[in-house]
Amino acid sequence: MKVLVIGAGIGGLALARALLADDHDVTVFERAPALRVSGAALTLWSNGTGVLADLGVSLAGVGAPIDLLEQRGWDGRVLMRIDVSRAADAYGLPHIALPRRRLIERLADELPTGTVLFDKACVRVAQHADGVRVDFADGTTATGDLLVGADGHRSVVRDHLWGADPTRPSGWVTWQGLSRVDIDVASSRRGLMIVGPEGMCGLMPAGEGLLQWWFDVRRRPDAAPVTDPLAALRDTFAHWASPVPDTLAAVAEGEVEFFAHYRHKVPRTWGRGRATVLGDAAHTMPPTMAQGANQALDDAWVLARALRRTADRDPALAIPRALAEYERSRSPRAALTARRAGPETTNKYLPTLFRLMPDPLISRYYTRWLRQVSAYLSDRPTPPRSRPTRTPAPAPAPGGTNA
Numbered sequence: 001m002k003v004l005v006i007g008a009g010i011g012g013l014a015l016a017r018a019l020l021a022d023d024h025d026v027t028v029f030e031r032a033p034a035l036r037v038s039g040a041a042l043t044l045w046s047n048g049t050g051v052l053a054d055l056g057v058s059l060a061g062v063g064a065p066i067d068l069l070e071q072r073g074w075d076g077r078v079l080m081r082i083d084v085s086r087a088a089d090a091y092g093l094p095h096i097a098l099p100r101r102r103l104i105e106r107l108a109d110e111l112p113t114g115t116v117l118f119d120k121a122c123v124r125v126a127q128h129a130d131g132v133r134v135d136f137a138d139g140t141t142a143t144g145d146l147l148v149g150a151d152g153h154r155s156v157v158r159d160h161l162w163g164a165d166p167t168r169p170s171g172w173v174t175w176q177g178l179s180r181v182d183i184d185v186a187s188s189r190r191g192l193m194i195v196g197p198e199g200m201c202g203l204m205p206a207g208e209g210l211l212q213w214w215f216d217v218r219r220r221p222d223a224a225p226v227t228d229p230l231a232a233l234r235d236t237f238a239h240w241a242s243p244v245p246d247t248l249a250a251v252a253e254g255e256v257e258f259f260a261h262y263r264h265k266v267p268r269t270w271g272r273g274r275a276t277v278l279g280d281a282a283h284t285m286p287p288t289m290a291q292g293a294n295q296a297l298d299d300a301w302v303l304a305r306a307l308r309r310t311a312d313r314d315p316a317l318a319i320p321r322a323l324a325e326y327e328r329s330r331s332p333r334a335a336l337t338a339r340r341a342g343p344e345t346t347n348k349y350l351p352t353l354f355r356l357m358p359d360p361l362i363s364r365y366y367t368r369w370l371r372q373v374s375a376y377l378s379d380r381p382t383p384p385r386s387r388p389t390r391t392p393a394p395a396p397a398p399g400g401t402n403a
């Protein structure tokens with residue numbers, strides 16, 4: 001089958017790998033002149049690392065394993081600990097935080113030359129009885145049997161299929177970066193989420209001695225730009241307990257990136273005829289549950305599996321059937337994830353009910369939740385692998401500070 005994929009982000013590249021392994025003829029069309037490797041770091045949970053292992057994408061030597069998530073108040077008090085290593089052990093699959101560029105490199109590694117075409121901005125798509133056609137900004141066109149829009153949260157393909165852009169600002173924005181910061185979190189297996197009246201500070205080791213840091217703040221995305229965001233952050237968060245001011249002191253001017261959060265209700269139907277969407281194009285959500293990339297990987301895994309069943313069948317009938325199967329599996333899971341991420345709960349003090357829950361119960365809940373949002377973890381035929389050998393997570397610093 002000839003498959004046209006729009007967008008060479010995490011979802012598009014993962015889908016290309018999966019489809020090539022099944023001997024489909026795949027071309028990925030990317031608007032940018034090269035792979036987009038910006039975007040600080042992200043965390044792949046067992047659902048994401050499982051899909052990557054299945055696609056033969058090795059994460060050896062990159063990133064940092066994550067065993068523990070700790071929520072603190074701005075004054076340094078520990079509010080909650082989630083032992084996420086329970087989920088990693090239950091599924092036999094680690095959680096890894098890594099620079100986005102490393103994931104993109106590993107996904108693109110070993111793709112045959114010519115699989116990804118650059119400077120190809122999709123501007124229009126059309127379907128006819130025998131296939132799909134894509135028009136590009138440079139005046140060229142491409143035709144194929146199936147079109148997949150993996151073109152992110154401003155998706156042209158989604159707007160064609162859904163009629164409009166459904167995304168709305170959540171009211172929060174992020175300033176983030178990936179920096180060398182000499183605090184113990186940077187070399188640990190522990191992520192911190194620190195909440196206070198001014199917003200939320202997240203700190204996560206990302207391997208290579210790098211710390212992923214981010215500040216989520218309430219703000220309209222169309223508010224006047226902040227001319228010196230680093231100075232504004234240092235000023236706003238100066239009175240927070242260590243390691244927040246220490247982190248901001250170590251960050252360099254050019255390391256700060258900005259992005260606004262968007263969300264929408266994830267619909268049941270994603271595609272039509274021979275075209276569908278995948279990743280952020282199907283389910284844009286704030287990054288608060290750290291699941292966007294993981295959900296995109298799950299999409300790619302499920303879509304490739306559904307298309308496998310179309311082999312040797314009439315594409316006019318088999319493709320819409322495969323796309324319907326893909327949506328049935330993925331839309332409820334992505335919708336559940338988006339409903340959790342949308343209200344940005346992790347940016348705030350947890351509701352009392354959560355705070356009263358013992359940490360082991362929350363860790364068990366988290367393990368179950370990961371399976372609920374992942375077709376890979378729910379459907380994979382083999383039982384969980386044996387418990388991996390890990391060095392124990394370092395104990396949290398006494399008094400809940402990193403200083």
Ligand SMILES: Cc1cc2nc3c(=O)[nH]c(=O)nc-3n(C[C@H](O)[C@H](O)[C@H](O)COP(=O)(O)OP(=O)(O)OC[C@H]3O[C@@H](n4cnc5c(N)ncnc54)[C@H](O)[C@@H]3O)c2cc1C
Pocket residue numbers: 006007008009010011012029030031032036039040041042043044120121122123150151152153154155156174176259278279280281287289290291292293294295296
């Ligand atoms: C700060 C931040 C932190 C995050 N942290 C996490 C995390 O910890 N864990 C996690 O799972 N997720 C995280 N996410 C979310 C994750 O990055 C996204 O969900 C994921 O990148 C979506 O992948 P995608 O392939 O759908 O889209 P993208 O990665 O956005 O890729 C879309 C691609 O399509 C291209 N494109 C767009 N329009 C066109 C066009 N018209 N024609 C051709 N090409 C086009 C773009 O150039 C881009 O290369 C985070 C996101 C942010 C912003």
